[in-house]
Amino acid sequence: MREETLASESSAPASRPGRCEVQPAQAVSRPGEVASRRSPVVSEGLDNLGADGAPARLGIMGGTFDPIHIGHLACAEQVREAYGLDAVVFIPAGSPVFKRDRDVTPADDRLAMCRLATESNPAFDVSAMEIKRGGDTYTVDTLRELRAHYPDNVELVFITGADAVAKIFRWHESEAVAGLARFVAVTRPGYTLNDEMRATFEKSPFTVDFLEVTGLSVSSSDLRRRVSEGKSIRYLTMSRVRDYVCEHGLYRKER
Numbered sequence: 317m318r319e320e321t322l323a324s325e326s327s328a329p330a331s332r333p334g335r336c337e338v339q340p341a342q343a344v345s346r347p348g349e350v351a352s353r354r355s356p357v358v359s360e361g362l363d364n365l366g367a368d369g370a371p372a373r374l375g376i377m378g379g380t381f382d383p384i385h386i387g388h389l390a391c392a393e394q395v396r397e398a399y400g401l402d403a404v405v406f407i408p409a410g411s412p413v414f415k416r417d418r419d420v421t422p423a424d425d426r427l428a429m430c431r432l433a434t435e436s437n438p439a440f441d442v443s444a445m446e447i448k449r450g451g452d453t454y455t456v457d458t459l460r461e462l463r464a465h466y467p468d469n470v471e472l473v474f475i476t477g478a479d480a481v482a483k484i485f486r487w488h489e490s491e492a493v494a495g496l497a498r499f500v501a502v503t504r505p506g507y508t509l510n511d512e513m514r515a516t517f518e519k520s521p522f523t524v525d526f527l528e529v530t531g532l533s534v535s536s537s538d539l540r541r542r543v544s545e546g547k548s549i550r551y552l553t554m555s556r557v558r559d560y561v562c563e564h565g566l567y568r569k570e571r
């Protein structure tokens with residue numbers, strides 16, 4: 317289910333000797349293969365979803381993933397289970413529009429960490445489509461691309477946390493977004509999903525279900541802060557992501 321490696325990944329920082337064990341992004345293609353192979357739209361593993369005409373459900377986990385952590389992974393898995401999703405695709409935003417007020421780690425690193433974090437789950441995959449598109453990342457463009465690619469028997473289910481869903485009316489072309497997917501908003505410690513919000517969504521063009529998931533009070537900001545303070549992030553993300561952060565010297569300075 318792995319996608320081809322972005323050309324720019326080859327410029328990722330070289331591994332350094334030391335106590336970190338490097339887990340580089342995997343290069344799937346061999347020299348000469350790339351030119352003859354069509355670039356996937358979503359990912360190699362998921363491009364043919366629904367091609368047999370059978371109903372299928374694709375979960376879409378969008379995020380900045382700077383870095384990906386257990387909160388993202390557990391909520392994607394619990395939505396997959398609750399909604400009988402055939403797969404969940406993690407789509408790291410190339411240039412997240414609501415995070416313009418801070419430096420975001422290069423997309424290739426965030427993509428590589430998503431791949432490392434998801435590789436042990438056969439129902440999880442990662443797409444570089446938002447990174448490849450370039451420019452500001454808008455979900456409306458991603459959902460239009462997905463809708464144009466997949467046949468009608470593939471249902472799109474966009475997964476958001478309680479914090480992200482609260483801002484959905486401010487998303488670019490939000491009315492169009494509403495018509496392109498069903499949304500599942502998951503609970504997140506410190507954020508509210510209540511009846512008032514439910515009523516607001518019911519009066520809107522959005523279809524939003526609420527799902528209670530295991531409360532994990534973990535955030536990418538907290539992981540970044542912990543690394544910058546020299547503290548451990550063990551168990552807050554997959555060990556291969558922790559190794560990548562260490563080996564590539566990410567988050568050492570607080571931003």
Ligand SMILES: Nc1ncnc2c1ncn2[C@@H]1O[C@H](COP(=O)(O)OP(=O)(O)OP(=O)(O)O)[C@@H](O)[C@H]1O
Nearest residue numbers: 379380381387476477478480504532534535536537
């Ligand atoms: N602990 C969590 N529980 C449930 N949902 C989460 C959790 N962490 C993130 N999410 C959801 O995952 C999606 C992507 O989140 P994002 O990559 O911005 O992570 P973050 O931890 O919120 O990052 P940051 O702390 O940098 O703002 C969003 O929809 C967000 O609401």
Ligand SMILES: O=C(O)c1ccc[n+]([C@@H]2O[C@H](COP(=O)([O-])O)[C@@H](O)[C@H]2O)c1
Nearest residue numbers: 378379380409414454455456480487488
């Ligand atoms: O399309 C938009 O205008 C838009 C604005 C803010 C966030 N989003 C999407 O919402 C998802 C969660 O975003 P974030 O900033 O919490 O990582 C991610 O897929 C973003 O691309 C989308």
